[in-house]
Amino acid sequence: MGFQRARTDEQRNERRRQILGAAASMLTEMPVSELTLNGLSRRACLAKANVLRYFESREAVLLELLEAEGAHWIAELEREAVPGGGEVRERENRLAELLASSLARRPVLCDLVSAQATVLEHNISVETAIRHKHAVRGQLEALVRFIVRHLPELGDEGASALVRTVLIVVGSAWPSSRPPEALLAVYAADPSLAALQIDFEDVVRHTVEVTASGLLARRQ
Structure with a gap:
């Protein structure tokens, strides 16, 4: 047919x-x-x-896929919400673990985030860019609300800063944590260089913990 x-x-x-x-x-x-x-x-x-x-282009397909993957991630976070209660540091750590582990389980989302500024947002029309940015803004606002529910001490401004920092780290840490075969062979052959290999989940977890602590300290 x-x-x-x-x-x-x-x-x-x-x-x-x-x-x-x-x-x-x-x-x-x-x-x-x-x-x-x-x-x-x-x-x-x-x-x-x-x-x-x-x-209109390959990039337009991937941008819409990024939006869909982001929506699925946010829905997952809502389903696996961090248990309430406890000291601030305990809630920071639980939130950091949830964000890091949930992102590590979504390699397609992480790959799209890492390519967003350098690849996906090129070769698109103004109309597509406007529609995409409105979708992104809505998702960022949803993430801020999620953070504030679990760390209200941050406030909207602090939660927004934390979300932006996490996404920037995802964009750089994800490709760095996926080295080519030649570098994997180097790390296997020379254990002294293995420390240069990035553990994506660990980097995201540590970033959330340190950034949240720093933002809270500045508010105090």
């Missing part, structure tokens, strides 16, 4: 979900840098021109 153009909103939305699902599947097998529009069209069983009927 040949290609059939989607003619209703439901059909068009289904076609978009098909493309996003194909992209998500590919990112479990390869990094963002290796995902091409040609490869995506083959995985989605669509011609390249037909993929571009629904998304």
Whole structure:
């Protein structure tokens, strides 16, 4: 059966979900840098021109996938909320553990975050950029509310600073924690250099603990 153009909103939305699902599947097998529009069209069983009927570029596909992955992460945080009560330091540590472990379980989200500024936000229209930034702002506000519920001592301003710091660290620590084969061989061959290898989850956990403590100290 040949290609059939989607003619209703439901059909068009289904076609978009098909493309996003194909992209998500590919990112479990390869990094963002290796995902091409040609490869995506083959995985989605669509011609390249037909993929571009629904998304203006590869980057637009990945931006929407980033938004979806971010929404899933926030929903997971809400389900696994940090138990209340206890001293501030205890709540800081529990929050740090939750954020670090939940991000480590979401490699696709972390890879997309690390590519957001340098890759995903290029080759898109102003309209797509505006829609994306509104979606991001909504997710950042949801994360701030989540932080404040568990560390109200931070206030909205402190929680916002913590969220921004965590996302910046994810963007830099994730690719650094995924070294190429040559560096893995170096670390295996020379244990004295193994300390240079980054443990992503540990870096995020430590960043949350130290940043939250510093922000609280400044408020006091």
